[in-house]
Amino acid sequence: MAQPDLLELYRVMLLARMIDERIWFLNRQGRAHFAVPVAGHEGVAGYAFALNPPQDYVVPHYRDLAALLHFGLTSQEVFLNLFAKPADPNSAGRQMFAHWSNPQKHILSLSSPQPNHITHAVGVALASKIRGEKSVTWAGFGDGSSSKGDIHESMNFASIHKLPIVFCCENNRYAISVPQEKQMAVQNVADRASGYGMPGVVVNGNDPLEVYQVACKAVERARRGEGPSLIEIKTYRFLPHTSNDDDKRYRSPEELLAERANDPVTLFREVIIHEKIWDDAHDQALKRELQKEIDDAQAFAEASPAAEPEDAFTNVYAS
Ligand SMILES: Cc1ncc(C[n+]2csc(CCOP(=O)(O)OP(=O)(O)O)c2C)c(N)n1
DSSP: OOOOOHHHHHHHHHHHHHHHHHHHHHHHTTSSSOOOOOTTOGGGGGGGGGSOTTTSEEEOOTTOHHHHHHHTOOHHHHHHHHTTOTTOTTTTTOSOTTOOOBGGGTBOOOOSSTTHHHHHHHHHHHHHHHHTOOOOEEEEEETTGGGSHHHHHHHHHHHHTTOSEEEEEEEOSEETTEEGGGTOSSSOGGGGGGGGTSOEEEEETTOHHHHHHHHHHHHHHHHTTOOOEEEEEEOOOSSOSSTTOOGGGTSOHHHHHHHHTTOHHHHHHHHHHHTTSOOHHHHHHHHHHHHHHHHHHHHHHHHSOOOOGGGTTTTTSOO
16 A cells, blocks of 8 residues: 655644644633644544545544644644634634634534534535545544434435545544543444444554555545445543643543653654654754744734724624
């Protein structure tokens, strides 16, 4: 099977991690009102390399920053969205942070009521099929969301109609403070796939190449018209659910430390060093380059004009 561009994959994973750190600091400084951490989920980005942007569609989970940076989201757009500026192409600052959306790049907004966007993704896949396009839709959601009825209806309908869609559950073991065992009586979300008549695969989310390979198979199956698959990516989030959460109340420092030992960014850096296509000097240079990209993007977004009070109801009510 073909390999993804390993250095591009590492670049988007590292960039996502560094943007995430900056956003967390800005939030703690009172300069960004809401942060949605992605640290720990970067290995999921392997899937973006199995798709053809912008022919395919992504209806992402909100922790998919690294994948979306490959799909065309830019650092500037991230910070414009963070500061809710009218120049934000995602929603002109109307949506909460991390509701990524760019119709030209085929990135569709997730839905705040979790996980309504999976039914929207099924609609996109149905439209592709009716139009005879060769597009595949990628639909991302969390383990907590997998317990909702929308997922059952979406997977059932998509499988009956053999829609070109891949369902991807990012299982980080918690729905905010609720652990997996209080959400479901199965060990793997992927075990449910057989009940819908589709393949279900469990993947190690700390290995973006494993994610890539499993994603390629599911995308190819969807493109051949054979219908959907369910991929469950076992992952972990290193920071609280959002900046409004205190994770010390429901998980131990020991658990966090043990999971941090399997940091997907660190592990993947070791892989490319082992492949002899990377070394410390390149790593330091890339970090400096990305730091500058983030500084510039933040400065650009901060300097971008704020919304005018008289626009408070623009695009909210019909005029
Ligand atoms: C219908 C609905 N109920 C509750 C919420 C509040 N909420 C936002 S995210 C979330 C947890 C989702 O957990 P999971 O799907 O596992 O994703 P994770 O945040 O762990 O990546 C909840 C309960 C919501 N957005 N929508």
